[in-house]
Amino acid sequence: MKMENMSLSGLDNTKLEALAQDIYSDLLDDACLGLCFEVHRAVKQGYFFLDDTDQESMKDFEIVDQPGVDIFGQVYNQWKNKECVCPNCNRSIAASRFAPHLEKCLGMGRNSSRIANRRIASGNNTNNKSESDQEDNDDVNDNDWSYGSEKKAKKRKSEKNPNSPRRSKSLKHKNGELSSSVNTDPYKYNYSTGINYETLGPEELRSLLTTQCGVISEHTNKMCTRSQRCPQHTDQQRRAVRVFLLGLSATSLSDPNTALESDCYDASVGQVLMSRLQWDGSSDISPSDSASSKASTNNSDSKKPKKKKKACLSTTGGGVSSGGVGGSSSQSCLAGQANRKKPKLPVPPALSIYDNLS
Amino acid sequence: MRATINQKLTEMGERERLKELLRAKLTECGWRDQLKAYCKDVIKEKGLEHVTVEDLVVEITAKGRVLVPDSLKKELLQRIRAFLAQHAT
Numbered sequence: 001m002k003m004e005n006m007s008l009s010g011l012d013n014t015k016l017e018a019l020a021q022d023i024y025s026d027l028l029d030d031a032c033l034g035l036c037f038e039v040h041r042a043v044k045q046g047y048f049f050l051d052d053t054d055q056e057s058m059k060d061f062e063i064v065d066q067p068g069v070d071i072f073g074q075v076y077n078q079w080k081n082k083e084c085v086c087p088n089c090n091r092s093i094a095a096s097r098f099a100p101h102l103e104k105c106l107g108m109g110r111n112s113s114r115i116a117n118r119r120i121a122s123g124n125n126t127n128n129k130s131e132s133d134q135e136d137n138d139d140v141n142d143n144d145w146s147y148g149s150e151k152k153a154k155k156r157k158s159e160k161n162p163n164s165p166r167r168s169k170s171l172k173h174k175n176g177e178l179s180s181s182v183n184t185d186p187y188k189y190n191y192s193t194g195i196n197y198e199t200l201g202p203e204e205l206r207s208l209l210t211t212q213c214g215v216i217s218e219h220t221n222k223m224c225t226r227s228q229r230c231p232q233h234t235d236q237q238r239r240a241v242r243v244f245l246l247g248l249s250a251t252s253l254s255d256p257n258t259a260l261e262s263d264c265y266d267a268s269v270g271q272v273l274m275s276r277l278q279w280d281g282s283s284d285i286s287p288s289d290s291a292s293s294k295a296s297t298n299n300s301d302s303k304k305p306k307k308k309k310k311a312c313l314s315t316t317g318g319g320v321s322s323g324g325v326g327g328s329s330s331q332s333c334l335a336g337q338a339n340r341k342k343p344k345l346p347v348p349p350a351l352s353i354y355d356n357l358s
Numbered sequence: 359m360r361a362t363i364n365q366k367l368t369e370m371g372e373r374e375r376l377k378e379l380l381r382a383k384l385t386e387c388g389w390r391d392q393l394k395a396y397c398k399d400v401i402k403e404k405g406l407e408h409v410t411v412e413d414l415v416v417e418i419t420a421k422g423r424v425l426v427p428d429s430l431k432k433e434l435l436q437r438i439r440a441f442l443a444q445h446a447t
Contacts, residue, residue: 016446019360020438023367025423027380027434032422034381035390036414039397043409048401 205245214241366445376437383430389422396421 042048064073079095086093088105103109107116200208208214213224215233223241224233367373384390400417401409 016439016442019363020435020442022360023364023438024431024435027373027376028423028426029419030377031381031384032393032419033415035393035397035422036411036418039394039401039418040409040411040414043401043406049398 202246209242209245213238214245216241216244363442363446367441370445372441376434379437380430380434383433384426387427387430389425389427392425393418393422 039048063071065071066073069075082095083092084095084098085091086098086101086105088102093101100109208223211228213226213228213230213233215224215230215237216222217224224230226232228238364373397414397418400414404413
C-alpha cells in the first residue's frame, strides 16, 4: 500500500495530464461506440431511414418564398371578393362577412338580436304563426313548446317587471358597472331600452327611480333603464321625471338635488336618517346609507351603483364633499363618493349627522 | 499504476458519473444528431446492405472526436484532473 502511494505521488504533471487524457478518450470512445451499435442495429433492422421523408414529398412541401403568397403557396385574400348568397334572406354577402351575417339573420347565434327577431315575428304574427313559435323556442330553451303570441306577451311583461327577484339580484351583484338592467337581459333590451311608465304602480315607480335613470324619452315615451349616471341624460332631467312621476312629496326619496333637501335637515328626519343608516335591511335606502355610516365598508358599498338610492345618502355625501368635514369616516365617505353627482348641499346638517356617527 | 487509478475510478462510481455527464452533454449540444447525420451519409455511400460494425466504428470515432465542442472537452478534463489530484496523491 505504501509503495503504491509513493509511486502515485511521484508522478509529475505531464504524466497526470496524459493519464487524464487517456481517461477522457476512454469515456469518449464509450459514447461513440454506444452510438455505433445503435445505428448499426437500426440499419440492420431496417428502421434507420424511417423517419425521413422521401424526396418527392420534400419537393411538394417545400417552403415558398414569393411575395403575395404565404409559405404554403396560398394567396391570402383569395376569398375576399367571393360572395355567397344567404339562404335566409337571399342577399349576396361577402364571404368574410357571411358567418356573422348568418348568425344575425337566423337569430340563433350568441350575438344575434333576439328582440329584433321577436319584434319582427310579432309583426308577422297574424301572417305567420309558426315563425313566432320558432323564435320563442330559441329564446327560452328550457321551456316547453309554447303556443305563440300569448305566452310571449306574458313572458315579456313578466321579464320587464322591475320588482322581479331576478333583476334585483343581478343588480346587487354587479359592482361598478354602469348599465344595470340593460346587462341583466341583454337579449331583451337591445331594442327597447325603456319601460312604459304608465303601466307601473307608484311603488314600482319609486323603486325603479331609485335604481335607474328613469328619464322619459320623447320619442318612445319610455323610461330610460340605464343607471343613474347614464350619460345620455342630465340630473335635471332625472329630477324632472321624478317630480313628474312621484309628485313633490316623494322626491325626497329619489332626488338628490332639489330644494326639498331642507326636509332632510330637520332633526327628526336626521334621526330617521340615522336609523336608516344603521339598518342593514334589504330596503331601498339602507345599503347605501349604511355605507356612509361605516367607513370601512364604505368604498366597497359606494361602488354599487345599482343600489345607489338617491335618498338622503347623496344629500349627506354632497354635504360632506362640499363641507369638508374632517372626520375619518366622512373623509372616506368622500373618497368613496367622489364619483357621486353634484354636491350642492349646505354643510350643517351633514355635520350634525356625522357628529352623531363619530 | 494506471490500473489502480482506473480501478479507483470505477469503484467510486466516478466513472459512471463522468460517462453519464458526457453522454448528456453531447446530446444536449447536438453532437449526437450531427454524428447520426454523418452516419446516414456513410451508409448511403457504402450501401445499406453492406454496412458493418467495424466500418461504422472507424468512421464514427474518428469524426466524433473532431466534433466534440472544446468547452465540453475542457470541462471533462478538468473533472478528471480534479479526481486524480484528489485520489492519486
